[in-house]
Amino acid sequence: MPTAGLLRVHRASNVSDAxxxxxxxxxxxxLRVQSVYRSVVNITTADGLLTVASPEGGGLPNGILADxxxxxxxxxxxxxxxxxxxxxxxxxPDAGLEIQFDAASRWSPRLQSSAExxxxxxxxxxxxxxxxxxxxxxxxxAGGFGALLRDDVFHDPVxxxxxxxPILAELVVALEAGDRRLxxxxxxxxxxxxxxxxxxxxxxxVGIEAALHALARPSAGFLALAMGDVEERTTELAATLLRHAxxxxxxxxxxxPLAALLGSDDEAIPAAIDRAVAWGATSGTDCLLGLxxxxxxxxxxxxxxx
Amino acid sequence: MSPxxxxxxxxxxxxxxxxxxxxxxxxxxAGIDRAGLVMxxxxxxxxxxxxxxxxxxxxxxxxxxxxxxxxxxxxxxxTHALERAAERLAGPGTEGPSETARTEARTLAEGVAEVGAxxxxxxxxxxxxxxxxxxxLKRGLNVFLFSDNVSVEDEIxxxxxxxxxGLLLMGPDCGTAILDGVPLGFANAVRPGTIGLVGASGTGxxxxxxxxxxxxxxxxxxxxxxxRDLDERVGGTMMLAALERLSADPGTALIxxxxxxxxxxxxxxxxxxxxxxxxxxxxNFLGGDPEAIIAAGAIPAATFEAAAAIASAMxxxxxxxxxxxxxxxxxDDGVGSAEDDESSIAVREAQAGLDQTQSRIRGLYSxxxxxxxxxxxxxxxxxxKGASLHEIVDLGDDxxxxxxxxxxxxxxxxxxxxxxxxxxxxxxVILLDVVLGYGANADPAGALASAIHAARADAAREGRRFAVxxxxxxxxxxxxxxxxxxxxxxxxxxxxxxSNAQAAVLAARIVAPAAVAAGGHG
Numbered sequence: 001m002p003t004a005g006l007l008r009v010h011r012a013s014n015v016s017d018a019x020x021x022x023x024x025x026x027x028x029x030x031l032r033v034q035s036v037y038r039s040v041v042n043i044t045t046a047d048g049l050l051t052v053a054s055p056e057g058g059g060l061p062n063g064i065l066a067d068x069x070x071x072x073x074x075x076x077x078x079x080x081x082x083x084x085x086x087x088x089x090x091x092x093p094d095a096g097l098e099i100q101f102d103a104a105s106r107w108s109p110r111l112q113s114s115a116e117x118x119x120x121x122x123x124x125x126x127x128x129x130x131x132x133x134x135x136x137x138x139x140x141x142a143g144g145f146g147a148l149l150r151d152d153v154f155h156d157p158v159x160x161x162x163x164x165x166p167i168l169a170e171l172v173v174a175l176e177a178g179d180r181r182l183x184x185x186x187x188x189x190x191x192x193x194x195x196x197x198x199x200x201x202x203x204x205x206v207g208i209e210a211a212l213h214a215l216a217r218p219s220a221g222f223l224a225l226a227m228g229d230v231e232e233r234t235t236e237l238a239a240t241l242l243r244h245a246x247x248x249x250x251x252x253x254x255x256x257p258l259a260a261l262l263g264s265d266d267e268a269i270p271a272a273i274d275r276a277v278a279w280g281a282t283s284g285t286d287c288l289l290g291l292x293x294x295x296x297x298x299x300x301x302x303x304x305x306x
Numbered sequence: 307m308s309p310x311x312x313x314x315x316x317x318x319x320x321x322x323x324x325x326x327x328x329x330x331x332x333x334x335x336a337g338i339d340r341a342g343l344v345m346x347x348x349x350x351x352x353x354x355x356x357x358x359x360x361x362x363x364x365x366x367x368x369x370x371x372x373x374x375x376x377x378x379x380x381x382x383x384x385t386h387a388l389e390r391a392a393e394r395l396a397g398p399g400t401e402g403p404s405e406t407a408r409t410e411a412r413t414l415a416e417g418v419a420e421v422g423a424x425x426x427x428x429x430x431x432x433x434x435x436x437x438x439x440x441x442x443l444k445r446g447l448n449v450f451l452f453s454d455n456v457s458v459e460d461e462i463x464x465x466x467x468x469x470x471x472g473l474l475l476m477g478p479d480c481g482t483a484i485l486d487g488v489p490l491g492f493a494n495a496v497r498p499g500t501i502g503l504v505g506a507s508g509t510g511x512x513x514x515x516x517x518x519x520x521x522x523x524x525x526x527x528x529x530x531x532x533x534r535d536l537d538e539r540v541g542g543t544m545m546l547a548a549l550e551r552l553s554a555d556p557g558t559a560l561i562x563x564x565x566x567x568x569x570x571x572x573x574x575x576x577x578x579x580x581x582x583x584x585x586x587x588x589x590n591f592l593g594g595d596p597e598a599i600i601a602a603g604a605i606p607a608a609t610f611e612a613a614a615a616i617a618s619a620m621x622x623x624x625x626x627x628x629x630x631x632x633x634x635x636x637x638d639d640g641v642g643s644a645e646d647d648e649s650s651i652a653v654r655e656a657q658a659g660l661d662q663t664q665s666r667i668r669g670l671y672s673x674x675x676x677x678x679x680x681x682x683x684x685x686x687x688x689x690x691k692g693a694s695l696h697e698i699v700d701l702g703d704d705x706x707x708x709x710x711x712x713x714x715x716x717x718x719x720x721x722x723x724x725x726x727x728x729x730x731x732x733x734x735v736i737l738l739d740v741v742l743g744y745g746a747n748a749d750p751a752g753a754l755a756s757a758i759h760a761a762r763a764d765a766a767r768e769g770r771r772f773a774v775x776x777x778x779x780x781x782x783x784x785x786x787x788x789x790x791x792x793x794x795x796x797x798x799x800x801x802x803x804x805s806n807a808q809a810a811v812l813a814a815r816i817v818a819p820a821a822v823a824a825g826g827h828g
Contacts, residue, residue, distance in 0.1 A: 056434055070414075070438070138705055142719075143326055158342040158357045160350070192347025192369060196325060199347060234347050235369050278455070281326045 007091065012101035013055050014065040017108045018249055019101070022047050022062065023085045031083035033092065034236065038071050043083050043090070048240035052090065052099060057279070058252030061109035061244035064090065064101050109249035111258070113216040118298075121262035122215055126299045128269065129292070132261060135273050136288055144200040144282025145289055160194055164201060167193075168293070175212070175219045175297045184225035191226065191242070192234035200286040202238040206245040207290020208297070210254045214262065215298040221246075253279050254287060261295060308339045308377040311384040312364045314346065315395055318372035325372070328394045330716045334753055335390065337383030338376050343391065346373040414438075418445055427490055428477075429453055435478065436460035443467050443475065450490045451477025451532070454704070458539055461532070465543040474551070475544055477532040481508025482743075484515065484528040491530070492714060494743035495783035499524020501617045502558035504548040506535045506565040509673025509741060510592070510610050512779050514564060516788075517614030517805055519781045523621040526558040527551075533674075536568035542576050549576075553583045560586040562617050564610065566678065567594035577602035588616050592675070593682050608686075610679055611805040649812060652801045656735070656773035656816045664734040664772065667813045668727040669698030670720050672713040676739045676779070676806045683810035688818055696817070698737070699723070714746045717753035724754075728761035728772060735773045735813045739806055742780025742791060751778070751791040755798035762799070773816055774800045777809040 025047045034042040039054035048062065054072075055065040068075050076095040084091045088102035133149065140146040145164055147156070156162060167189050174183035187205055194200030205223060212220035224246040230239045244250070253276065260272030276291070277284040295301075320328075329343040342359045344350040346367030354360040359375040367373050374391045378384040417423040426442035427450045428435050435453035442449045443464065451464075456478035468475035476483055482505075483490040487498055494512055496519040503525060505511035515525050529551070531544035545563065552558045561583065568576060568591065580587040580602055587604040590613040596606030605626075607613035615627045667684065671677035677700040684693040701713045701720050713720045720738075727733050740750050747753065758774055765772060776795055780788040792802055803809035 142706075158340065158344070158353055158359060160344075160353050163353050163356075189349065191349065192345070193349035193353070195329070195344050197320070197345065199345060199350065201349065231369075233349065233369060235345050 007093075007096055007098040009098045009100060010066045010068055012052075012064045012066040012099055012104040014059055014107050015101040015104040016059060016061050016063050016249075017106055017110075018061055018244065019050065019064055020087050022050060023087065031085055033077055033079050033081040033083060035079055036073050036077045038073060039068075041068075041072060041077055042237060043085075044236070045085075048243060049237055050085075050090070058256070059107040059109060060251050061249040062240050063251075064099060064104070066099050066101075066104075068097075068099075107252070109244065109251065111210060111213050111248060111250055111255060113214050115216045118215040118217075122299045124264070125215075125262060125295050126301055128261075128266060129296055129299065129301050131266075132269055132273065133292055135270050136277070136285075136292060139270075139273055140277045140285035140288060141282045144195055144286045145204055146277075146282060146285035149285070149289055149292075160200075164190065164193055167201075168204065171208070172293060172297055175208070175222065175294075176300075178218050180219055180222040180225055183219060183222040187223060187226040188228070188233070191230060192238070194286070196280070196282055196286075197235060198238040198241060198280075198283055199234055200282060202234055202242055203283045203286035204290040204293070206241060206250065207254065207287040207292075208294035209245045209290075210250045210258060210287075211291045211294025212298055213248050213250075214258050215295070217298045219297070220248075253284070254291070257288065258291060261291065308358075308379045309381070309384070310359050310361050310375055310377050311381075311388055312359065312361045312373060312375035313388050313392065314364055314367045315372040315374070315392075316367075317370050318395060320372070320395065324394075327711060327716075328391055330711055330718060331394070332374070332376060332387045332391050334717055334747075335383065335387050336749075336752065336756075337380040338378050338387050340377045341387065342373070342375045344373060345369060346371045414441055414445055414447070418447070424448060425450060425485070427452060436464060439464050439475065440467070443471060443473055446471065446473070448474040449476065450483055450530075451475065451480055452491050453477070454479035458534060458537070461534060462540055465535075465540060469543050469547060474529065474547060476530050478534075479508075480530040480532050482511050482528065483530045484525060486527070489744050492741070492743055492745045493528070494519070494779070494781050495785075496528075496781055497522075497524035497783075498526070499621060500526055500557065500559035501621050502526045502552035502555060502561045503528040504531060504545055504552065504561065504563050505529070506531050506533055506545065507592070507675035507678075508533075509739070509779065510564045510590075510675035510679070512673070512741060512743060513610040513676060513679075513806055514562060514590075514614045514617075516779050516781055517611055518618050518621075520804065521614060521618035521622075523618035526555065533566075536565045536572045536576070538569035538571055542568060542572040545576055546579050549579050549583060553585060558585065560588070560617060560620055562588045562590065562607075562613050564590045564613065564675075565592070567591045573598065577604065580604045586620060588613050588620075592678055609683065609805075609807040610675075611807040614805075649801070649803070653812060653815050656801060659771035659773065660734050660816075661770070663731055664770070665695065665817055666730075666732045667696035667698075667735045667737055667817055668730070668733050669696070669737040669810075669813075670723050670727060671698065671700050671739050672702050672720060673739050673741055673779070674700040674702050676741075679806055680737060680739075680810040683807050684814055687811055687814035692818060714741050714750075717747055717750060717757070721753065721757035724757050725761050725764070728765055731768075731770065733772050734817050735775055737809060737813045738774065738776040738800075739809075740776055740778045740780075740791060740795065742778060742784040742786040742788060744785065746786070749786060749791075749794075751786075751794035751798075754800075755794055758798045758800065773813075774798075775803065775809050775813045775816070776800050777803045777806045779806065 034044040041052045043050040051063040089100040091098045137149045171186045190201035209223040257272040257276040260268040276288045333341040347369040364373045376384045376387045425448040428438045429452040439449045482493045496515045529548040536542045589599045589604045590607040599606040619626045681698045782788045
């Protein structure tokens with residue numbers, strides 16, 4: 001095994017504001033590699049997952065961005081390895097690896113919103129929602145909850161879509177009424193529902209919360225009321241991202257399409273939707289479904305779902 | 307309700323794309339009624355329970371555990387499906403080092419240094435593909451760029467660099483190639499020979515190479531250049547480079563070029579290069595004008611089948627068939643063409659099963675170029691107005707495949723559309739392509755046959771019948787075996803044609819025999 005003296009040092013390019021906070025809160029011991037993918041490593045902490053990812057996917061609320069090579073499964077990292085962390089770096093001694101983030105640019109996962117700008121954006125959204133939904137229908141994934149963007153559901157062998165559709169419609173009604181407590185109760189039924197490592201229901205909820213947050217709507221923050229025992233109800237990764245969303249912190253891949261969907265340039269929307277749906281197998285489309293639903297709620301547009 | 311078998315994979319952290327692929331695979335296995343593959347969160351466990359897919363064993367699983375459940379009346383099929391899922395989940399992924407770990411090159415640098423590679427096959431998501439291709443070109447590697455969603459600006463830059471360095475950049479979205487006998491992407495096991503192919507069309511290249519094999523000739527090289535290569539912005543850079551390579555290749559006696567009609571300026575460049583190549587060149591610009599091709603001293607071919615028939619005849623020293631009658635070449639195993647008595651009987655039988663309201667052809671294609679060829683053949687057979695009544699859909703198009711496996715890999719999408727088309731009372735003929743070869747589904751005919759049986763049973767309950775016409779693009783040496791796949795379809799009552807063009811002609815004959823006999827322009 002490589003020793004600490006032979007560490008390969010990688011310098012991170014970007015680190016979320018929330019990462020040092022997480023490390024400080026969770027402590028620096030008893031961290032372990034949870035999972036390793038081609039360009040992502042998840043590390044278990046006492047306060048949710050810490051994610052190291054390649055820069056192409058953009059900033060993550062729980063993330064450090066670094067380039068560890070073309071295939072991270074081939075750099076000697078394995079689940080269960082002990083990790084040590086400080087406010088400047090993350091080390092995996094058994095893999096001979098250190099990722100330094102003290103010189104990385106700091107990125108804030110918090111979505112900025114101002115009521116004034118939000119009013120203009122909301123009015124614009126009312127005019128463009130139908131066109132955006134049409135583009136999303138054509139380009140979104142048919143897997144996950146993407147089929148709920150359309151009226152036709154071809155493939156639902158287990159019946160998950162049949163369960164999700166009425167819950168989502170119920171959530172829209174609660175949010176439109178500005179009833180955050182009722183919305184939270186309904187949201188708990190979507191948590192952990194659906195396929196994928198971050199179940200589709202969780203991705204949709206993150207998207208809805210992001211939209212409401214960006215437009216400074218009174219119902220923003222409903223998700224915080226639904227967190228309770230979230231770790232018991234969904235996967236570790238999804239629970240981490242839901243908790244960040246409940247705190248108003250979102251991945252850059254949600255910031256970017258939101259900026260385009262609410263911006264002044266109509267022509268930027270197709271490309272933004274393309275980028276949004278390109279994330280994961282179904283997560284991108286599921287988050288987009290959430291964004292569109294949340295924006296419709298904020299703009300008072302009755303979604304096709306309800 | 308069918309009995310359920312299930313299995314838990316504790317703390318299984320596979321990414322969503324992989325989970326989706328595994329779910330699709332086990333669901334399409336023979337004998338499986340339904341399958342679920344989800345993280346065992348309380349919400350998902352409830353849904354599985356309601357669907358009758360939750361067993362006692364899985365009821366206690368936690369949210370970080372993966373549960374795989376299958377319902378089947380066939381116990382051994384269910385066991386096999388779970389074993390298959392376990393195999394896939396035990397494959398390379400997040401596991402620690404294994405004793406049998408292979409020392410494969412993991413970076414471009416290792417590939418060049420350890421293997422002496424001269425080509426990189428790149429199949430990363432489009433966002434990263436251009437950067438990887440650029441690295442490969444800088445290391446002096448030819449590139450087979452399987453990835454799609456690469457911008458045209460990146461394509462132009464990559465191809466310019468490749469040209470300057472004397473390298474090939476095949477793609478982006480390059481579906482197939484056969485280089486020195488090595489198949490890349492979706493390619494077929496075709497006989498080696500003296501015909502060199504260059505194509506801006508994935509399934510077009512596959513169809514031509516398979517028909518060449520069927521006619522008894524063989525392929526020296528098949529070079530895919532990506533669907534946009536002959537776009538004005540890209541300028542046919544790689545078709546010109548490939549033409550130069552084949553011109554200099556002593557193993558290539560004649561050359562076939564395949565593409566949609568190029569931009570006029572690009573056509574001029576390609577035709578000029580073809581006239582200077584010093585070897586016979588057959589050109590199939592699908593739906594393009596043959597006059598310019600003839601003027602350049604090359605031989606036009608209206609369809610993929612015509613291109614293959616002309617090239618094979620030339621390679622084998624046989625008389626060149628008339629391009630207007632491409633459906634006459636018999637395959638080397640003695641099976642006749644669509645014009646023989648057997649097909650006429652099949653057409654009459656199909657017509658006898660239709661009522662007055664059934665008039666439409668519904669083409670459900672997995673290959674985009676094959677769908678394009680079918681549209682062209684229908685226009686030639688039925689006239690533009692007649693052809694416009696029918697629908698040919700390319701289910702491999704991005705519109706249908708974002709987030710889903712391509713229908714050449716996963717039959718579910720097409721089966722869903724097949725059921726919908728069969729339920730439409732106006733449907734007379736369902737027209738299909740079945741593409742075999744490396745990378746394609748292990749048993750596409752089997753998957754289709756089950757869907758056809760189910761759709762026919764549904765239609766029969768409403769007192770309707772419909773015809774299914776198909777061609778199989780493949781060879782008897784393909785992993786799926788052409789003969790076995792055709793037999794499976796024939797058992798399911800599918801009317802088979804030896805080529806896609808002939809399948810489209812057969813479909814047209816079923817719905818409009820008078821128009822076809824009159825040449826379609828009435």
